Amino acid sequence: MSKPAAISPRNRLAGLGEARHLGLVVALVLLAVVGLVTKFDNFATTSNIVSILTLAATIGVITVGATFVIIGGGIDLSVGAVMALASVWATTLATQSYGPWVMMICAVLVGTGAGLVNGLLIAYGRLVPFIATLAMLVAARGLAQRMSDRKTQLIQTDNSAIVDLSTTRLLGIPLLVYIFALVVVLGWVVLNRTTFGRRTYAVGGNPEAARLAGINIRRHTMLLYALSGFCCGIAAILIMARTTTGSSTHGDLYELDAIAAVIIGGTLLTGGRGTIIGSILGLLIFTLITNLFILNGLNTSDQLIAKGLIIVVAVLLQRRNLKERAP
Amino acid sequence: MSKPAAISPRNRLAGLGEARHLGLVVALVLLAVVGLVTKFDNFATTSNIVSILTLAATIGVITVGATFVIIGGGIDLSVGAVMALASVWATTLATQSYGPWVMMICAVLVGTGAGLVNGLLIAYGRLVPFIATLAMLVAARGLAQRMSDRKTQLIQTDNSAIVDLSTTRLLGIPLLVYIFALVVVLGWVVLNRTTFGRRTYAVGGNPEAARLAGINIRRHTMLLYALSGFCCGIAAILIMARTTTGSSTHGDLYELDAIAAVIIGGTLLTGGRGTIIGSILGLLIFTLITNLFILNGLNTSDQLIAKGLIIVVAVLLQRRNLKERAP
Amino acid sequence: TSNEPAAAPSSAAASNPAPAPSGNDQPGTKVVIGFSAPAADHGWIAAIAKNAEAAAKQFSDVEFKPVEPTNDINQQISAVESLISAKVNALVILPNDGQQLNQVALEATAAGIPVINLDRIFPDKLAYRTWIGGDNYGMGVAAGHYIGKQLKDKGVANPVIVEIQGIATLPLTQDRSKGFADALKSYGFSVTAKQDAKFTVETGNSVAASLLQAHKKIDALWNHDDDQGVGVLAAIKEAGRSEFLMVGGAGSLNAMKEIQSGTSVLKATVTYSPTMASSAIKLARLIAQGKGMSDLVENQVPQSITLASETITKENVEKYLPLGFES
Amino acid sequence: MLVMRGIVKQFPGVRALDGVDLDVEAGEVHCLLGQNGAGKSTLIKVLAGVHQPDEGTIEFNGAQIRASSPIDAIRLGFATIYQELDLVEGLSVAENIFLGHEHARAGWMNRGAANRAAAEVLTRLGHPEIRPKAEVGRLSPAAKQVVSMARALSHDARLIIMDEPSAALAHDEVANLFRIIRELTAQGVAVVYISHRLEEIREIGDRVTVLKDGRTVAVGLPARDTPTSEIVSLMTGRTVEYVFPPRATGSPGDEVLRVEHLTSPGAFADVSFEVRAGEIVGLAGLVGSGRSEIMEAVYGARRATGRVVLDGETLRRGDVVKTVRKGMGLAPEERKAQALLLDQSVTANITLGSLPGFATFGWIDRARERAEARRLVEMLDIRPPDPERPIKTLSGGNQQKAVLARWLLGGRKLLLLDEPTRGVDVGARAELYAVIRGLAEQGIGVLLVSSEVPEVLGLSDRVLVLREGTVIHQGDARELDEHDVLDMIMNGRAA
Ligand SMILES: Nc1ncnc2c1ncn2[C@@H]1O[C@H](COP(=O)(O)OP(=O)(O)OP(=O)(O)O)[C@@H](O)[C@H]1O
Ligand SMILES: Nc1ncnc2c1ncn2[C@@H]1O[C@H](COP(=O)(O)OP(=O)(O)OP(=O)(O)O)[C@@H](O)[C@H]1O
């Protein structure tokens, strides 16, 4: 098993340039070249790049949380459903009557709360993360449907401040892309520069060793899920801004996308290893593929087939690269 | 982590009575009691029980394969899509012209073939199982859509022998339930009484140790995915029998259901531990829940909320039971 | 486009009868029509996509520009954004959810691109130039009237009426159910039980199987969608039930053949024809070229066009067969 | 300073501790002795807050204490080096050392300070070459052991517990460790020291407590003066001659293994030797000299160039499956990571290497399998003698025996034993020596690695001395003594 250094600090600083991310970067560049060749006029425009980032933002924020959970040895299947629940709760008429700030706080609180419940069930109720968060997925979707009466809830004009996150631009870039960037940077800092982050690796890599070293692994595990829920809350704000609605259908299958991005980014499902940068690169690959398909107007079946192949090739590229570096 | 012996033969023989399955059995019994209390006339009928088993059969067969893969330390996300592809391939006009036997063989071959590709990518291409089978999921759905031109392909009257599997009854039970039972029994025997099964535990529990003990872990891993694909092929036959069609939409989200059943049945996602009986009990719990909801006319939102709660309670029951038995 | 040469579906060809000698079909200025719809994992939606493409192909002055169909709101927004930045002359949008895509449709209109809203409606009239779609409420009413009348004629008192819906979170499902209930009310009847499926054969099959267990005697069953209807019919056959009459929805070829046979429980279906996509493309072309509808007096295309839902029975099925779409 | 009274700890089906007493005084090295499975590790885990005792009291500096978690124990000033290496492979050396008590302000890590402090501790341990930034997963077992020790030292501990710290260490490393222990005790720190090597106890220990079957059988014996025979009979309840079985008298048989010019860049170069049927060949060398790598390469588990011939047949490189089928077996160095299926029964672990022998067309004859497993459990005296127990509930030494048992099945021609006696107690060791010699007498070739030079010399017929990946001496074991070998290893001078 030739695995690269996960934590050598020089590597970490280098970030994008790291060996284990090189494959992903190469895959991204290749995709970009394909984009340039096939649709030069549309692909290389600022507006298209902004559009890719905007598309990536919602899932991106969730992916940051998912990276923490997975490095910590867990898994969170409930992310999409929790985001939906947060968006619905924040857009009920009752909440909307308090204005945009309360709505945003509400979304974040609901997300964090649901994450906390996951965390309690897993850390103290000792449920397997897969099952606990699956139950949360199901229950949160049900609750969201019940709250919204299965209707899409529009954000009222008084609260259009939220929508402004997606329409207001700073230097040509919508605010929500900045929020995405901020979450990524914060996530990176917490993971790499704080005791919380380093302990996350320990809890995921060798929980017994972490416990023997005096780390409260239960509390830490609980916090990881709360963090993931918190990210879902932020994502709920972004999806509300983007769609101007709260709905129980938001975030369908986000869990698969987020986990796939994390894994393709080199984080092990077994925990203890991984990076935020890898996850975000993985996510961008997926988003870029979709964007290219949109631009080229491929039909869905071919798209799916191509997507499958691209995923395999991207990962093989990454693996090959790793192998050469660390025989 | 106080868990009981995974393979102590005495335990294994006891099967249902085992400590670690007791929680699941208790949960099943509780659900049955709820069914009897709320809908006595409808629930306790033979036809309803047969109906539950029929509904469980398709996913059940897939769950057997998934149990092998997960005990072997892997994961197979492509099961639903591979089943869909097999059902579509078997119901193209070209295949149908050769009659029902060829159709069935076709379904099994397509399933096994797709599983083999998964296995090759994972064992020899060294892709992470999550990614390889995710790519297969996407690609197989795409291929199924392309082949069927997104249409539902009806089984023609000449080939109604396949449909007979669901309509012909032996002792009041449709043939497809017998097929399900047969697959479960065979799966149990292979897992518990053969070198293949024993090696599966070894490969999943400690691949390095298995390798140094002279087990060809790559070949074994490949075979595990082929086996899972084979099960998907069988499942395709069952779904064709039940719906009288092949379609690219079949088996949507089966991967989640199958994995959830396996995990709730006590198999570890990290591999090396688990039982077929647990998986099937887990699956029956899920099927029973849905059946009860529909009998009682609950709406979907409430169903979802209740389902989340029941999952948590079932698992807590199981855990508590373990704890009492093995402190 | 890179699409395979579409084997022009018979339905589309039939729905576009020889150009009326009105001059409207004479080549005019060249226009680019963008098209965005949900993922074609369903016969009806697939027919929509195919009809749109086939309609566009008939005109030498139309460049058809479809984007990746998707079931993710976020991605559909991006897709439409990409069409806006590609500066198409007109946009035909079948949104996953009208409310959630309202914002981006507004953007398109603001950018001077006329939006032809297909079927699922945008709440904001500013968001589109013309709406064309089916009458979901009317569809429910048609089904309700047919069933009401049949049961009344048979003199059934307190009938057991069962409803199998499509995806519960779609507004169209809620409209259909409301129409159904309202029409039944006029006969003094009400719906005994309803459950939602997911527009697929398989979900139709399992929901129906359980519903048949829940109700030992049924008088009438309305299934919202003929795609899932294939599965519903298979379940009915498997259970060997025939004591009730069934009504379908949408008007697939398969359903019509069942009706025609006269031996099936399926006695009627209420249309919701995907031919509306062909009309939408035609309208888009006219609007982009500044033409009106030559059969009408007005110089411009009307603001909204609602298709009537017709009831197909054994008596009139011949007439509708050419319009049926393959599910 | 520390007084434990009547400690009882029950595991399902086992009473691991059955009323143990322990007194430790400040500034002393208190040795804990006992056979495999006597309860030593369990006792210190109770002390470290890992296990909660079912009965009994613990007093520390006169006050009754209760460590309900490792955190509590650390706060009380107890630092522990556990028997099984418990490090986080994905983290760096420095991060491992300070895990749980990081150099941080409000959660923000001061990585510079941590790295400096780690370098300091490592230097103190005599290992300045281990970089604080290196990833622990890539270190050799010996280096990991050093990191474990560094972690214990990084705490300001008043009591340091060491569970077989020397098991993964070679001779000079142990000397280093002892220097540190002396420094600590001079400062009044108490050390609880567990080892199966009696000569170490003699050298470093002050007093000895002996455990047998979960009970204290002797308290506070003077470590230096108590006769070996007395200690051994206390531990085992009988007298064991700590001697090696006599070598075979006849001349060795045909060549079983020939290794030619085996080279693996960075690990070893141009290694050639042969092993004959009935012969035990020992590899001696420092930790890191590439002995394990040579074994892995011979076994086909590691890439290398050169030729490996087993019984006249050249083996394809990198094909473990074929190698095993041809009759080789390897008992690897890190049993937990490389050999054990922790969740599985002792039986399943024993038969893993020879499953086809128990099966017809893949169908396992379970009665025969169980009978064989039971035979081996009895033969090697694996305790508790229940072949159906999950192997993870066995003590370290008993697990090691099960790993050996795996290769006693299936008619092996050549066995590669990497540190076969690591963590095995005195009594069992003698038995194992006899078993290994017995195997050789049946005509099996044995290649042996041990970090204990007397063991290599005493057990082998022929010895290869390695230094930095090259063979610097090959010869009859009887012609060498410990001093010669150490001299060669240290100075690279051939005798
Ligand atoms: N978690 C556990 N569950 C069940 N039994 C256990 C567990 N841990 C230890 N035991 C049992 O407790 C007894 C004492 O084990 P312990 O590890 O303390 O022995 P030890 O003296 O350290 O032996 P060694 O010298 O081999 O390391 C053994 O019989 C062992 O099988
Ligand atoms: N996975 C690895 N990656 C990088 N270097 C390694 C790896 N494994 C071993 N090494 C290096 O190879 C050399 C030999 O390793 P090792 O300590 O196993 O030798 P040894 O002679 O078997 O010693 P021991 O007595 O510990 O068995 C050391 O320098 C070690 O650091």
Ligand SMILES: [Mg+2]
């Ligand atoms: Mg021990």
Ligand SMILES: [Mg+2]
């Ligand atoms: Mg070694």
